[in-house]
Amino acid sequence: MYDIQKYFSAHSIAEALDLLREYPGAIIVAGGTDIMVHLRQRKLRDAVLIGIREIPELNGIHLHEDRSIVIGAVTCFDTIYQDTLINRYIPILAEAANQVGSSQIRHVATIGGNLCNGAVSADSAPSLLAMDVKLEFRSKESTRILPISEFYIGPGKTALQSDHELLTAIIIPQENYENWNGCYLKFGQRNAMEISTLGCAAAVKLEKDKTHLAALNLAFGVAAAKPVRCPRLESSVVGMAADDMLWQKIHTEVLSELNPRDSWRASRELREQLIRTLSVRAVKKAIERAGGKNNGL
Numbered sequence: 001m002y003d004i005q006k007y008f009s010a011h012s013i014a015e016a017l018d019l020l021r022e023y024p025g026a027i028i029v030a031g032g033t034d035i036m037v038h039l040r041q042r043k044l045r046d047a048v049l050i051g052i053r054e055i056p057e058l059n060g061i062h063l064h065e066d067r068s069i070v071i072g073a074v075t076c077f078d079t080i081y082q083d084t085l086i087n088r089y090i091p092i093l094a095e096a097a098n099q100v101g102s103s104q105i106r107h108v109a110t111i112g113g114n115l116c117n118g119a120v121s122a123d124s125a126p127s128l129l130a131m132d133v134k135l136e137f138r139s140k141e142s143t144r145i146l147p148i149s150e151f152y153i154g155p156g157k158t159a160l161q162s163d164h165e166l167l168t169a170i171i172i173p174q175e176n177y178e179n180w181n182g183c184y185l186k187f188g189q190r191n192a193m194e195i196s197t198l199g200c201a202a203a204v205k206l207e208k209d210k211t212h213l214a215a216l217n218l219a220f221g222v223a224a225a226k227p228v229r230c231p232r233l234e235s236s237v238v239g240m241a242a243d244d245m246l247w248q249k250i251h252t253e254v255l256s257e258l259n260p261r262d263s264w265r266a267s268r269e270l271r272e273q274l275i276r277t278l279s280v281r282a283v284k285k286a287i288e289r290a291g292g293k294n295n296g297l
């Protein structure tokens with residue numbers, strides 16, 4: 001049933017990178033929840049698999065000396081959902097983690113696999129885009145850090161150089177979470193075990209008066225060919241009061257930077273309606289969580 005030629009379980013980043021070089025075309029496996037489906041569907045033949053799940057450096061969530069939060073690439077969604085640091089400082093990510101698949105899936109599916117498969121529906125992508133995180137990649141020659149805004153380069157395509165590179169960590173600098181509040185909303189055809197029909201994450205920063213927006217980051221999954229932000233709308237709402245004019249502006253303008261498509265899950269028209277509705281709801285909720293004071297909530 002599974003056409004696997006070889007399976008290696010690497011115990012260090014160096015070992016995994018050596019194996020990638022030794023076996024051209026080899027495939028990295030973290031939780032395997034995507035790869036195993038591909039193997040079962042026989043989309044992968046004669047596969048050489050390199051497991052990275054047992055690499056301690058890639059697992060876990062840490063607060064660094066510079067107060068950036070670093071999430072190892074093979075950290076599974078259940079760990080992220082339960083983690084004290086994430087719940088305290090980046091609850092928008094805990095909210096997304098808890099909406100991936102089922103409990104069984106969340107215990108094995110990793111945040112790195114969710115990003116590296118390049119899926120437009122990846123539940124972690126909108127929250128990570130809204131937090132403007134950085135991604136760390138290691139190859140035998142170098143370590144490179146890429147803003148997540150440069151990671152998704154097209155439908156199903158990412159900037160990962162999968163022939164010689166690993167995604168090793170997701171880095172959230174202090175300035176990207178301190179004084180920010182957020183909300184992730186997912187729409188699916190049912191509540192459990194459902195790939196996103198639309199995902200929307202809003203992260204906001206309020207002025208000291210708690211009534212005006214100092215910043216908004218608004219990100220979507222399945223609203224375009226790849227997970228995206230809405231930079232024009234984001235900059236045009238800075239300084240606005242959190243009231244009906246803001247909700248109306250988001251509702252009217254949010255689609256201008258997006259390009260949802262028809263699929264068997266939903267029509268373009270339904271997705272457009274979801275984008276308008278969920279973006280206003282997510283921004284309202286994020287403002288409420290930030291302690292926003294206004295009449296419109």
Ligand SMILES: Cc1cc2nc3c(=O)[nH]c(=O)nc-3n(C[C@H](O)[C@H](O)[C@H](O)COP(=O)(O)OP(=O)(O)OC[C@H]3O[C@@H](n4cnc5c(N)ncnc54)[C@H](O)[C@@H]3O)c2cc1C
Binds near residue numbers: 037111115117162
């Ligand atoms: C029943 C079911 C329900 C699901 N529901 C959801 C859902 O609700 N939301 C959602 O977003 N997804 C869902 N998924 C998809 C999947 O579980 C996630 O995308 C998951 O996060 C993938 O992680 P993984 O560790 O299992 O990836 P794997 O299958 O191990 O790998 C996925 C891809 O990423 C590459 N890769 C993995 N880690 C690295 C790394 N560190 N460096 C370089 N390349 C790497 C692999 O080579 C492969 O191409 C579901 C899947 C199933 C089977």
